[in-house]
Amino acid sequence: MDNPPFISEIYIYPIKSLGGINCQSARAEEMGFENDRRWMLIDENNQFISQREHPILSQFQPQISDGKIEITYQGKKNTFFISESINSPISVPVWDDQSEVFEVNKTISDWFSECLGFTCKLVKIIEIGDRKHKSKALNVTFNVSLADGYPYLLVGSESLDHLNKKLEEKITVARFRPNIVINTTLAHEEDHFGIIKIGDVTFRNVKPCGRCIMVNNDPMKSVIAKEPLKTLSKYRKVDNSVLFGTNLVCIEKGIVSVGDILSF
Template identity: 85%
Template sequence: MDNTPFISEIYIYPIKSLGGISCQSARAEEMGFENDRRWMLIDENNQFISQRKHPILSQFQPQILEDKIEITYQDKKHTFLINESINNPILVSVWDDQSEVFEVNKTTSDWFSECLGFACKLVKIIEIGDRKHKSKALNVTLNVSLADGYPYLLVGSESLDHLNEKLEEKITVARFRPNIVISSKRAHEEDHFGIIKLGDVTFKNVKPCARCIMVNNDPMKSIVLKEPLKTLSTYRKVDKNVLFGTNLVCVEKGVVNVGDVLSF
């Protein structure tokens, strides 16, 4: 029986820290999958907004409809064009990096402000190179999107299964917000990948991903509990970091599909 690892799930997260979209295929680019974390919410001080402080963001669910993105929140819906923006650059910080972004439109910002109960703007990164991230692991500067650091996160199915064996209440991979899930053979084997190919696309493994309190937010309920970080810290803690999944960069662009096999 052929047990070669293959892509079992693909996700994109158009707006940083909001819900994800399950895809059958996605175009892999230098900055991440097409339309992945090209948008984010910022507050009045131009600081990015995330589930770390506002777990309710997991309740905002995006959907791509041809040239539009539709956001659903409770009984409300809002739509904006993928390519629209106000030509007035805003300088923002994403952790240690600065990026030039542009507000999508005032109506969209007002809609999010009303839903969240405080003033915010939806902004977009437009050009490759508008945010550069210095990778200490690779000792290179990367062109990235508005993701926390690296453009891609890969998780092996066995890593999640191994964790769920230790948890009283089982969780789904949605807690970890991966871009790619593979049907792995051993728990955490993805930590040790080097250069890999998924279909016709080539990726380079950067380092295992250090996890934060966001993984304790149940995305269906927006309730933050102690798991799974509490259990992960008993066997996945390295130098004060709790690791789960691994960060990748794309070194040869193309389209990946659910079912594409992994090769080295």
Template identity: 65%
Template sequence: MNTYSVKELYIYPIKSLAGIRVESAKAEEMGFENDRRWMLIDEHNQFITQRNHPILSQFYPMVIGSKISINHHDKKHEFLINETLNEPLFSKVWDDETQVVEVNKTTSKWFSEALGFDCKLVKINTSGDRKHECTKLNTTINVSLADGYPYMLIGTQSLDFLNEKLEEKITMARFRPNIVISSSVAHEEDSFGEFQIGTVQFKNAKPCGRCIMVNTNPKNAIVKKEPLNTLSTYRKRDNSILFGTNVICLNEGKISVGDALVF
């Protein structure tokens, strides 16, 4: 029987900005604590991502005590994790309506000046403010501001297998996982059912269909045609190109790098 363990953990406090590698994380229904609780919206309250603005990959957040600190080139800004204005706003993440609140006017202005267009940084405050219909599991889940599911899990061999086919090797950062596990067979994570890490029960929802964002090099925001071109030759199912799998958690708890997966 194969044994699996957690190799890397990541959170992405602000949707589409750079991620943070962590040694442990608190798993919640919506996703890891402080994972994609914030996002940028435009003047029409539409969410903003790297799909149209690859430069977002060059904004680097850090969690420092009770604050989120952002570095972008020579600019720096910070705000309190629990800081918000009182007026609710309504936006969408794809087809899911979500209620959010602006963090503060100063932070929105900082991002607007850095990006060159008007935007606001908003936060989802409460579990239940955004619900996602999970058709594969025939249930409704509470999600933060991630694209569709609270957790992304990828096995190390899936990336190794892809890199064998690429002229320019890439890192796992392209795929923005939350949980990276040791694996021995490429894409075996697709077939996982329920499993436990530490005290937390997880359930596989479905393999993840990837978008153009994986073609953005997170080191420099340069967009090329890989790895989607290569993935399309062996990972295309129906109209989706699959890499990694979407996971939900069934109870809260802490997980750490080195923890084993128990099936």
């Protein structure tokens, strides 16, 4: 390959459906990047909360420093330790999977409840194996965190450029909440990757990612519109799914960094 793809951006999303953190490097683990979607908000019925019903969640911005996560929302801030939790397990569904999680602390749960206007808890997944997800595509069961399905989402730059040529209002890759963005030359070439090596880290491509209405939420405004899902559905619909980006699992752990080249 004359111009092999390389990593141009890395993101983690510590709390499911909240804002992400742009990283220069990240530790790839079985359940996802370190500290990626290990936390989420649940309601009074122990159902997870997402931008699908609450687009305002995109306005909560995390930062990680000194073993703590600080959340900023409309000028308000609150902090909790990465390591802390209340030792009382809660069983929650994440789509078709059951997961065992633990509330972080009452103070941070009350803070989120006050900000959102309804009662909720901030919970975390702790142990590998506390949530398992079976891949129908591979007929293999994986240990995952609190992402919708798979631990990693990869998007190629040309896929976004190709979409933006069709849109009246251009969008950024933030709409798709990728973990890894790579510099590519062909739109959607990432769909067809198999085993991906990045330094000492090895990923396996599972399947292209089916997208939902969440990609229509502008994370800067928290307003759900019709695009880009409407346009994507015209040329990226397969069966009942609209595809953009591809899902990965990590089979050899290690550090990946911006600028790293992919090999196959």
